[in-house]
Structures are given as C-alpha cells and as structure tokens.
Amino acid sequence: MTTGTHDNSLVSLPDAKESKLALASKAVDQERQPLDARFWLVFLGIGIATMITALELSAVSVALPTITQDLHGSSFIWVGSAYTLAGTAFIPLSGGLSQIFGRRIVILSSLAIMALGSALCGSAKNMTHMIAGRTVQGLGGGGISATTAIIISDLVPLSERGIYNGLIGIAWAMASGIGPIVGGALAQKGQWRWLFYLNIPICGVAGAIMILFLRVRAPPGTLKEKVRRIDWLGTFLVIAATTACVIGLTWSGVQYSWSSAPVLAPLIIGLVGMVVFIMYECIFPEHPLVPSALLSTITGISGYMQTFLMPVVMIGVIYYIPVYLQACKGASAIGSGVDALSFSLVIAPIGLLGGAFVNRTGGYRVPLWTAWIILMVGTGLLITLDADTPLGHTIGFLVPCALGCGLLAFSTYFPVLAPLHVSQNGLAIAFFMFLRNFAMVWGVTIGGTVLQNELQRHLPPTFIAQFPEGTVVAYATIPAIASLPEPLRTEVREAFAASLKVVWEVLLAVGGLGFVSSLFMKAVPLHTAVDDQWGLQQQPESDNSISTTTTAV
Template identity: 70%
Template sequence: MATTPDPDALPPTSSDSVDLDDKRPESVPPFADDDKPPRDFRFWLVFLGISIATLITAIELSAVSVALPTIVKALDGSSFIWVGSAYTLASTAVIPLVGGLAQIFGRRPVILGSLLVMILGSALSGAATSMNFLIAGRAVQGIGGGGISATTTIIISDMVPLHERGAFNGLIGIAWSVASGIGPIIGGALAQNGQWRWLFYLNIPIAGVAAVLMALFLRVPTPPGTMMQKLAKMDWIGNGLVIAATTSCVIALTWSGTQYAWSAVPVVVPLVLGLVGLAAFLVYEAIVPKTPLVPFVLMSTATGISGYVQTFIMPIVMMGLIYYFPVYFQACKGASPIGSGVDELPFALIMAPFGIIAGASVNKTGRYRLQIWVAWVILLLGTGLQITLEYDTPRGHALGFLVLCGIGLGILATTTYFPVLAPLPVSQNGPALAFFIFLRNFAQVWGITIGGTVLQNQLEKRLPPAFRAQLPSGTAIAYATIPLVRGLAEPLQTEVRIAFAQSLRIVWAVLVGIGGIGLAASLAMRALPLRKAVDKNWALERSGEELERSGGEQERTVGAKA
C-alpha cells in the first residue's frame, strides 16, 4: 500500500507556482504526513552554529572599514580601496559555485570548508606585512565569507519550513544587527590602540566554535555518487561565466570615480563586458546544463521575479545609508569616526526586533505581502525625510529619520525571500537561495558605488572653488575633506558643511528613487501559501529510536487510511 504524499511538500495550487517532480531517494527514511523533523538539542546547536558564523560575516562588513586608515598607515600603503573590494569580489563571485557544491556534495562539507577557508584568510590577513599580502588574505576571507553566507541560509531552509522561517530569520537578524552595530566600535577601538591585527585574528576562535558545532551536530544525508560522478555534475562553464562576469563588474565599479572617471575606458569596458557576461550566463543556464546553477524555473513566475528584484534593490538602499550617513555626521556635525559609528548604532539595533516582529507575523498569518509593502513605505518615508536635513538640523531629527529607515530595512531583511521561495517546490531551495544571496551581495557593491558617484559629482559642484582646487580628484574628495572641516576658519567651515548637506540631499533623493523601484516591484507579488514541510532529502538525521517510533506511527497511519 502506498502512503499519501505530504501535501505541504508539494507546490501550492496557484497559477503563479511551479510544479516540478520532487522525487526522493530511497535511502531517505519516510516521514508520516504530519511528522516534522526533530527539534531537539542538535537542531538548536546547529542553529547556534549558524548564528555564530553569521557574526563573522557581519563584523567583516562593518568593522574593517573603520580601521582601514590605520592599517594602511601601518603597512605603508597608499590606497585601501582593494582591501574592501577584494573581500566583496571574492564573496560575491563564489556564491553560485557554493550553491552548486552544496547541492551536489552536501551541506556539511561545504559549510565546514567555508569556515576553514575563513580561518585561513583571517590568519593571513592578520599576519600581513604588506598591502598586497593583506589584499590576498582578504580575498581568501571573501571566499570563506561567501560560502558561509550562502550555505547557512540554505541550511536554515533545510531545517525550518517556509511558513515558520520568518521568526528564525529574525533571530539570525539579531546576531547580524548586534555584530553590525558593535563592529565599527570594535574596529575603531582596536585601530586606535594599535591592535588592528586582532580584528582578523578574532575571527579564528569564532569560526572555530562554529565549525565544531557543525562537525558534531549537522548530520544530514550526503548525496550518493563517487567523487568523479559528482564533479561531472558541476556546471563548470556556468561557474566560469558568472565568476568572470562578476569580477569584471566589481573591478569597474571599484575603479569608477576613484582611479578613473565613469566615462573612462578602464571603467566602461569591464562594466559592459561584465553585464553582457551576466546576461549570457542566465541564457546559458536556461538552455544548456543538466544541473544548472540558476535553474530557469527560479524566475518563471511574476512573484519570484518580484522577490529577486526586491532582493537586489534593498541592499542598494541599505549600503547607501550605511556608508554615507556617517559622512553627514562627520562633515556636518563634526563627529569622529567612532562617534559616527555610535550615532548609527540605533539604526543597526532597531533592525533586529522589527525583523522578528515581521517574521512572527508571517508565521501567525501565513501572509507576507502586507509586511513587505509597509516596510517599503516606511523605508521610503525615512529616506525621503533625510532630504530635508540641513547642516544645522538638530541631531535628533537625523537619528529619528535613520531609525525609520532601520525599521523598514529590518522588516525587508526577513521577508523579501518569501516571494522568492513561495512559488517553488522545496527541492529548489538550494539554488534559489544561492541566487538570492548572490544578488544581495552584488547589490551592495552597486549601493556603495552609486552613492559615492553622486556625492563626488555634487561636491565638485558645491564646494567653494578655492577650497576644491586644493583637493585630489575622485571620490576620495569626501574623505579628504572631512578631516579638514574642523580646522577651517569661518565662514569657509560653514560653506563646506552646507556643501556636504546639499550634496547628500541628492544622494538621499537617488536612494528614494531606487527604493521606489523596489516598492513598484513588490506590487507584482501574489499571495501564495507558505509550505509547512522541509525537503526530507536534507533533514537532520534521526536516531534509530526516533526512526523506529516514526516508522511505527506511519504504518498505523497508512493502515488506518487503507
């Protein structure tokens, strides 16, 4: 007698959902219709390991930039732009590859390998004796960081059904927000005390603890096949295309406005080649490989496309705020680098609780569209209000507007992947989330670049000509000016502060326009049901006693149905 299929494991009945054959290998033990994966101490220890791993990636994003001037001086460097870009480039380019490896080789070896690579990269970065040495170490860190971001997200999707995942996303968001909030303070404190190497060395024990937890408690099925069979399944041409195209785009965006003008050949050529390469990658994935990195089905529905567009837009706005609001505090309010980091702390810390609230509401109602719409409106309101900021606007107003932005971003951070996953069967979680993380990381580069370009162009127009003539060209104009503002005599000091406030006003206006694209894209979402099952192929392994008990219960259920 055959068992009745689990209705929650099947695609939702909707014209905007995708129906795929979701067969399971015979080696995977059957689950009763109402049976859920166990949530014993192993589940929570794996979740703890994921949270600890998240701390590393969040600190790398927020803390290192504060310490870079001190690091460059200590290593007798002349430019620190590639210290950040090497990490971003490596972490973004490697994500589709990581998603493919996790699908073919299994989650456990990929997350352990990513943590080990992060440990190696952190050790190399901390031991750096030159800028080139440090850049190489940061690239190794980036490979590990990209692997951690992608694989931890996939593992959560394996462990937690979609309809419950909002609350768990919120809990992960706490780790991210706390690390993002204290990261700049830690980085600044270590740099000021001449201990910048510990900014990298501290990752080693943190990653080590996460690796031990994963090694001991992440017991999931390993896909069958020999090493050669698994290697043959990998989409090597697709990986080569996406890595080359991403590298070309990031190089162009890194050089734009700093080493070369936007219209210069060294920027235009790699940017065009990169964008064409990404388009070619998507076309290739839809037609050629048997095991694609980005299956065409991921973007075959309006809801899925809406989710991916929002996923790309949200980080652009977020990084624009994270990178350029400190410029307002430092240039217009005279705050120190650490002081501006403290000013941004409410922004970081407010994101987590509202992310949890949004996730809990999705759990309770099974709906996600209203939360996303409200979040976009709040984010656009907060960003729009920043357009009213003058150089002498009370600090409390600026902080209040920033808190509004944090509320909107906190909700979006935990809800935008519901429209990505809701149309798909659970078997597509891995590639869907790998592409999700890739777009999110890639968008962060665009957010920094767009904000920097707008600020550069506006400052060139608005700074007093005599003062502007003394400064170097490129986006470094903002950071070259900020340390000088306090020492300027009046009325020049006020004129420079006014120029910064008016220039940043255009940055905020551009971010509002970009955020409007996200809101418009969200209107295409459909209200699809959220699954209450996970992919049994990747469920945590159960003990013999649990399997025996589950099997007996299932036999009784089948007998009753028969």
C-alpha cells in the same frame, strides 16, 4: 512522497499554477523532525557564523578612514568592493557545491577561508595586501551566507521560517550594533588590525559546533563523479560578469569618467555577461546553478527584484551615514558607531516581528509593501540633512530606514520560495544570496562614486588642490577635518553634506523602484514541509548515503 530523482516538472509551472502547487503542499502529512538539543546547537552555530559576516559589514565601514590613512592608500572603495565582489562571485558555486558535496563540508571550508582572509587583513602592510585579504574574506563570507541560509531551509519549513530567520536576525543585529563600536574603538586606539584578528576565534567556535553537531547526509558518488557535476562554465561566466561590473562601477567617476571606455566597456561586458549567464543556466547545464524554474513565476521574479534592490539602500545607509557623522558632525570613529546604533538595534526586532506576522497570517505581501513605504520615508528624511542639522534628527531619521530594511531583509525570500518545490530550496536560496551580495557591490560603489563626483563639485578648489591624485584621497582626510582652520572647515563640512544629499536621493529612487516591483507578486501559500533528504541524521554517522525520499511540496 516521491522517490528517486526529484520531479522538476513540479517546479517549472506557469505563473497561473503557483497557488495550486503551494496549496497541494498543505495536504502532505510529513513526519517532522524533533527540535532537540542538536537542532538548537546547530542553530547556535549558524548564529555565530552569521555574526562574522555582520561584523565585516558594519565594523569595517566605521574604521575605513583610519585604515586608509594608516596604509597610505587611496583605493578605499576596493576595501568594501573586494569583499562583496568575491563573496558574490562564489555564492552560486557554493550553492552548487552544497548540492553536490553536502552542506557540512561547504560551511566548514567557508569558515576556514574566512579565518585565513581575516589573518591576511590583520597583517596587511599596504592597501594591495589589505584588498587581497578582503578578497579571501569575501570568498569565505559568501560561502557562509549562502550555506547557513540553505541549512536553515533544510531544517525549518517556509511557513515557520520567519521566526527562525528573525532569531538569526537578532544575532546579525547584535554584531551589527557591536561592530561599529568595536571597530571605532580599535581604529581610534590604532589597533584596527584586531578588528580582523577577532574573526579567527569566532570562526573556530562556529566550526567546532558544525563538526560536532551538523551531522547531515552526504550525497553519494566518488570525488571524480562529483567534480564532473560542477557547472564550471556557469561558474566562470558569473565570476567574469560580476568582476567586470564591479571594475566598471569602481572606476567610474574616480579613475575615469562615466562616459570613458574603461568604465563603459567593463560595465557593458558585465551586464551582457549576466544575461548570457542566466540564459545559459536555463538551457544547457545538466546540473545548473540557476535552474529555469527559479524564474518561472512572476512572484518569484518580483521577490528576486526586491532582494536585489533592498541591499542597495541598506548598504548605502550603513556605509555613508558614518561618513556624514564623521565629516559633518565631527564625530570620532567610535562616536559615529554609537550614533548610528539605532539603525542596528531596530533591524532585528522588527525583522522578528515581521517574521512572526508572516507565520501567523501566512501572508507576506502587506509586510513587504509596508516596508518599502517606510524605507522611502526614511531615505527621504535623510535628504533633509545638512552640516548643521541637530544630531538627534539624524539618529531619529535612521529609525524608519531601519524599520524598512528590517522587514525587507527577513521577508523577501517568501515570494522567492513560495512558488517553488522544496527540492529547489538550496539553489533558490543561493541565487537569492547572490543577488543580495551583488546588490551590496552596487550599493557601496554607486554610493562611493556619487560621493566622489559630488565632492569634486562642492569641495573648495583650494582644498582640492592639496590632493593632485583626486578627491578620492579626500576621504582619508575625514579624521583631520576638525583640525582645519575656519572658514575652510565649515566649507568642507558643507561640501560633504551637499554631496551626501545626492547619495540619499539616489537611495530614495532605488527604494521607489523596489516598491513598484513588489506590486507584481501574488499571494502564494507557504510550504509546511521541508526536503527530508537534507535533515539531521537520526542514524549513526557511518551511514553517509543520502535519503532517496523527498517530501512532495
């Protein structure tokens, strides 16, 4: 046991000592907290909160064409990008705040912000109002994603976490499976606003559970002292860099060409800003959002790279398979949700099985290597889709995509956390979630940009001429494709299929890069203990002092 301040020297070890640190953790004889009713109720609250973020990811993508049409807007990409941008920018700060103020206040605040954003989206009168609401939702969603993952790491050791993350994955998959159906049904009936209003009571239930049962120690110190510990400059740098990247990606190929200054300038500024942010975090702050220890091992770097690359592929499939089904196969909004259900139904069980395998064997490399190969096979099969491909083939091709994404979604944190001291769990997971959400921004915007650029090339000139504002408006015409006269209808269907083929090719290339990055990770033993300063309180709530003992792992 160590007392007082955490010994960060344990975390800043060179790569050659990864295994020694992890093996040392196995010698620790820690008194484990019982998995009592309170633990499972907190776990239930985490599952409910997770369902909210999954609903936002899956349901909105299906209803987006209808929302865009009803609000007479053209900036459909920003409806997705605003959510992921705000969530991504807030995640590092939410990790820091959870270290400074405690987990409880951050998760409750995040749920409240999500409810507020949902109310704003549900009452939207135009696309500007909708995008503003999605931004507020994103702030809440980012805080929920990061803080729930941190709470799980506080309560469950890494060697057992695969099963528990798999259980959370079932909640995520249930919401992801229900989301497209609910979103499609509400959109089809002109009631898409309830897609957002339904989040409000769900947030209330999750918040009530956290208030009643998530009784964890709050770090000591006055409000003034805690505010001083916030890394304000680092927060500003990551928000500015993230925003610049997303603006460049969103404008590229739509408002401006890739080679234009309005695209290149924010992209370059954003990418340079990310580098500056990481360098600053590793050197200057007393309480950094991203300590240098997180990037001190080749295994950790490999894990973070895989964490970034997987969501690019996953979000591309989730967002643009409904576009294919609606534009090329004539599916309704709800029909495309049902047709794509195989993707969501496979992810959770395979994630749970993958977690069980890691728990049983203690090894994570084989599942990750296998997952990347399967995902590449799935995206390769999507490339073969054309306008007349049988629907059964499309549904079947989604299965290997889901298998790969399921294994990766619940396993890439193993190489991230295994080389680190458990006292770094909170900040390591916050950076993990930051990269995952940032990747979703790239997945949505790159997929949308490729689609718009290719539509410009493939759509019939007579059809494009109807939209002087650009092919971005053509996205809103998807529900009306079935009513177009022949041969124009067939030409438009084929144009969408040919354009999406390039999207699938890009996703296959990203999957290949993910597989290559996975080859560099080492087999590091998994921790068998947790950081006991963040466990559920066993004493009365009035004692808010934080434990000064931490299990050395």
